[in-house]
Amino acid sequence: MIERLRAIVGEAGVRTGPAGAGWAVHGVAPAVVVAPGTVDQAAAVLELASREGWRVEPAGAGTWLGWGRPPERVDIVLSAERLAAVEAYEPADLTAVVGAGITLGALADTLARHRQWLPLDPAGGGAGTLGAAVSLAEAGPLRLAHGTPRDHVLGLTLVTGDGRVLELGGRVVKNVAGFDLVKLVTGSRGTLGLVCRVCVRLRPLPERDATLVLAAAGPEAAVELATALRDPRIEPAALELVSPPLAATALGVGAAEWAVVVRLQGGAAAVAEAEARVRERAGGAQVLTPDAAHARALWAALGEPEARAALVARLADRPSDLERTLAAALALPGAAVAWPLLVHAGSGIVRAAVPADACSDEAAARWAAALTQARSRLGERGGTVLCVRAPRAVIEAGLDPFGDPGPALRLMRALKSKFDPAGVLAPGRFVL
Numbered sequence: 001m002i003e004r005l006r007a008i009v010g011e012a013g014v015r016t017g018p019a020g021a022g023w024a025v026h027g028v029a030p031a032v033v034v035a036p037g038t039v040d041q042a043a044a045v046l047e048l049a050s051r052e053g054w055r056v057e058p059a060g061a062g063t064w065l066g067w068g069r070p071p072e073r074v075d076i077v078l079s080a081e082r083l084a085a086v087e088a089y090e091p092a093d094l095t096a097v098v099g100a101g102i103t104l105g106a107l108a109d110t111l112a113r114h115r116q117w118l119p120l121d122p123a124g125g126g127a128g129t130l131g132a133a134v135s136l137a138e139a140g141p142l143r144l145a146h147g148t149p150r151d152h153v154l155g156l157t158l159v160t161g162d163g164r165v166l167e168l169g170g171r172v173v174k175n176v177a178g179f180d181l182v183k184l185v186t187g188s189r190g191t192l193g194l195v196c197r198v199c200v201r202l203r204p205l206p207e208r209d210a211t212l213v214l215a216a217a218g219p220e221a222a223v224e225l226a227t228a229l230r231d232p233r234i235e236p237a238a239l240e241l242v243s244p245p246l247a248a249t250a251l252g253v254g255a256a257e258w259a260v261v262v263r264l265q266g267g268a269a270a271v272a273e274a275e276a277r278v279r280e281r282a283g284g285a286q287v288l289t290p291d292a293a294h295a296r297a298l299w300a301a302l303g304e305p306e307a308r309a310a311l312v313a314r315l316a317d318r319p320s321d322l323e324r325t326l327a328a329a330l331a332l333p334g335a336a337v338a339w340p341l342l343v344h345a346g347s348g349i350v351r352a353a354v355p356a357d358a359c360s361d362e363a364a365a366r367w368a369a370a371l372t373q374a375r376s377r378l379g380e381r382g383g384t385v386l387c388v389r390a391p392r393a394v395i396e397a398g399l400d401p402f403g404d405p406g407p408a409l410r411l412m413r414a415l416k417s418k419f420d421p422a423g424v425l426a427p428g429r430f431v432l
Contacts, residue, residue, distance in 0.1 A: 001054065001075070002032050008044045009036045013082065023077045025057050025429075026070040027392065030077040037082045039157060039165060039196045046194065047163025049076060050422040056161075057426055058190035060101060060129030064136060067312075068189060068429040069401055070392045080131045083196050086110055088171075094202045095154065095171060100131025100195045116202045119146035121299065123306035131195040136388075137187030140303060141238035141263065144346040146203070150186045157197035158185055161420025171199045184415070189430040192419040206265035209237075211295035212278055213288040214260040215253040219243070219330065222258040223323050226345035228281040229262060230319070234274045238263035239346040240302065241326075246340035250301040252288055260345075261302070305340055305353035311390050312353055313371060317383030319348035325383060326350055328374045333366060334358050356391075364393035371399055379403075405431050 006014045015023070015033040023033045036042040049056050054075040059065060061081050083099035084106070091114040098107060104118075105126020111117050122128060122138035132138075134156065139148040146152075155169030169182040185192055216222035222241045229239060240261040242251060247259040262278055264271045279287055290298055306312050313332075317325045322345060329341050329350040338358045342351045359367050371394075375385035387394075387401040395401060405412065409431065416423070416432050 001052075004048060005032060005034050005045060005076070008048070009034055009041050013037055013041070020077070023059070023062050023065065023079075025065045025074045025077065026068070027066075028071050028074050030057065030074040032075070033077045033079060035079040035082045039083070039159065042078070042080075042083075042159045042194055042196055043163045043165050045076070045078060045163075046159055046161060046424075049078075049424050050162040050420075053422060054424060055427060056424050057429070058135065058194040060132035060135075061103060061127065063124055063128040063307075064132055064138075067136065067389045068426070069395060071427070071429055078194055080129065080194060080196055083131075084129075087197065091116060094204075095199060096202060097155075097171060097197065097199045098130060100134070100156075100198050101129050103127060103129055104133065111202060112205070115205045117205050118152060118200055119203055120149060120152065121303070123303040125300050125303055125307075130198055130200070134186050134198055135188065135190050135195055141240050141261075141299070141344060143344065144239055145235070145237040145265070150183050152200050153182055153186055153198055154201055155199040156182055156185060156195055158193040159196055160193040161422060161425040166193070169199065190426045191416060191430050191432060193425065206267075206271075208264075208266065208268045208271040209292070209295070210264045210271050210275060211290055211298060212262045212264070212275065213251050213253065213290065213298070214262070214278075214282050215286040216241075216258040216260055219258060219326055219336070220323070222260055222343075223326060223345070225260050225281070225285070226322070226343075229260070229278060230346055231277065231281070234262075234264070234277050234281075235266075236262050236274075236346065237265040238299075239344075241341075241343035241345050242302065243336035243341040243343075245337075246302075246305060246342070250298060253286065261298070263299075302342060305342065305355075306351060308355065309339075309353040309389065310356035311359045311367065311387065311394065312351070313374075313385060313387045313390075315350045315352070315374060315378060315383065315385050317348050317378055317381065319346060321381065321383070322348050322350075324381075325378065328377050328383075332370050332374065333363065359391055359394060361391070361393040364391065364397040367394045368397035368399040375403055402431050 020033040059079045080101040084101040088097040121140035158166045242259040251259045
C-alpha cells in the first residue's frame with residue numbers, strides 16, 4: 001500500500017510510523033498519512049483507495065480528528081495540508097480562491113494586508129484549516145452577525161470517494177443555477193469527499209471592533225441581560241454567555257458570576273452609539289472594556305475549552321427558548337462548576353466543553369444517560385443535542401453522538417452512494 005501511495009504523491013507526501021503518530025483518529029492510528037501536493041494526486045489516491053477498499057479519513061491539519069464516532073480502523077489519513085496556496089485573490093472583488101489546506105490564521109494574515117477578513121472563528125483559533133472548517137461547518141461566536149461556513153463559501157473543488165474531481169458552485173456571489181451542492185458538502189464531515197479548494201466571500205475589516213464584558217449574578221440574570229442586548233439598535237456581532245469557572249479566569253468577573261460578552265463592529269460612530277446602549281441596558285452591572293490586544297486574547301480563550309475537551313456537546317433550540325436550553329445543559333454532571341458552559345446567546349446554542357477528568361470511563365454510563373435525557377428533553381419541542389466529540393467509553397455506554405436523523409437517513413444513504421460508491425470515506429464516523 002505505502003509504496004503505491006508514495007508513487008502517486010512522492011516521498012514528501014507520505015508519513016508512516018512515528019511521523020504519523022500525531023494523526024490518530026479518535027485514538028486509532030492510521031497505517032499511513034498521505035498529503036497530496038495537487039488535486040490530481042488527491043484524485044489518484046482516492047481512486048486507488050476506492051478500488052482497494054482502503055478506509056480513508058479526510059483531514060486538514062489534524063486539528064479535529066477526535067470529532068465524530070470512533071472508527072473501527074483507519075488505513076489512510078488523507079490530509080489537504082499541502083494544498084495551501086492562495087490561488088486567486090482580487091481584493092476589489094471581495095473573493096478569494098485558496099487551497100483547503102491553508103490555516104485560518106495564515107489566511108487572516110494575507111487578507112489583513114488589504115483590510116479584509118473572513119469572519120469565521122471556530123474553536124481552536126487559527127490553527128485549523130479552511131477545508132476542515134468547511135467540512136465540519138464549524139463556526140464560533142461571530143455566527144450571530146456573519147453566519148457559518150455555508151454563508152461564506154461560494155464554490156469548492158471536491159474529490160469524491162472514487163476519485164472524481166467535481167467543481168461545485170462558482171467564484172461569484174450570484175451563482176444560483178442547479179442544485180446547491182456546495183451547501184450539501186459543507187458540514188458533510190468528509191463523508192462525501194476531500195475538499196481541496198475553496199472560493200470564499202470576504203468582508204472589509206470593520207473600522208472599529210469593540211468588546212464589552214458584563215458581570216451577571218447567575219444564569220437567569222445572564223439570559224435576561226442577553227435578551228435585553230438583542231436589540232436592533234445594538235446589533236452585536238457576537239453575544240456570548242460564559243459560566244464559571246471560565247468567566248472568572250478568562251474574563252475577570254467574580255468567581256461565582258457569569259459573564260455576558262458583547263462584540264460590536266462597524267463604523268466608529270455606530271459602535272460608540274451601540275456601546276452607550278449596552279451600558280444603558282447593563283444598569284448597575286460591572287462593565288469591563290478590554291483593549292484590542294486583550295480582546296483578541298479573550299476571544300481566543302473562549303475557544304480553548306472546546307479545543308482541549310474530551311467531550312463536546314452542543315444543545316440547541318430557538319433563541320427565544322434559551323432559558324430552557326440552558327437549564328438542560330446545567331443539568332449535566334458538573335456543569336458550570338467543574339467545567340464551563342459557553343453560550344451563543346443570539347443563536348440559541350449552548351456549548352458544553354468537558355475535560356477528560358470530568359468524564360472518565362467510570363462515569364461513562366452516567367454521561368451517556370445524562371446526554372440522552374437532555375436530547376429527549378429538548379427534542380420534545382424541536383431542539384437538538386449533538387455530541388461532536390465524546391470518549392469511546394461514553395459512546396459504548398449507549399450514547400448516540402448525533403441522534404436519529406429520521407426520514408433523512410434514506411436520502412443521506414443515497415447521496416453517500418453517489419459520492420462514495422465503495423464506502424471508503426470515514427465509514428461510520430458521522431451519521432453513516
